[in-house]
Amino acid sequence: MERGARVELDAGRCVACLECLEVCPRSSGISRPVFRVSGEGRPEVAHPESCIFCLDCTVRCRAVAIRVNGRRLPPAPLGDRILLLKLSSMY
Ligand code: SF4
Numbered sequence: 001m002e003r004g005a006r007v008e009l010d011a012g013r014c015v016a017c018l019e020c021l022e023v024c025p026r027s028s029g030i031s032r033p034v035f036r037v038s039g040e041g042r043p044e045v046a047h048p049e050s051c052i053f054c055l056d057c058t059v060r061c062r063a064v065a066i067r068v069n070g071r072r073l074p075p076a077p078l079g080d081r082i083l084l085l086k087l088s089s090m091y
């Protein structure tokens with residue numbers, strides 16, 4: 001699994017549910033989290049170099065507001081990554 005990615009967050013789509021922070025395995029319990037909460041209570045990308053490209057944030061985001069290395073997956077239960085990666089070509 002590669003480490004470090006281009007993580008883009010579309011603030012115009014984001015509804016500030018903060019579920020990306022909950023699901024990201026690299027945004028809690030480490031010193032350089034990918035996501036952090038801004039002073040306005042919104043997510044922001046802090047350390048994309050910590051990303052492990054699991055794509056869980058893109059799958060969880062209900063607003064389809066996150067791209068990781070250009071990939072944005074449809075909201076879905078976490079699980080079948082191969083199917084989701086195939087579906088990603090639609091987004
Ligand atoms: S999961 Fe999506 S909508 Fe929710 S805070 Fe993160 S980017 Fe915004």
Ligand code: SF4
Binds near residue numbers: 005025053054
């Ligand atoms: S792809 Fe995985 S590690 Fe990277 S920001 Fe999203 S949830 Fe975190």
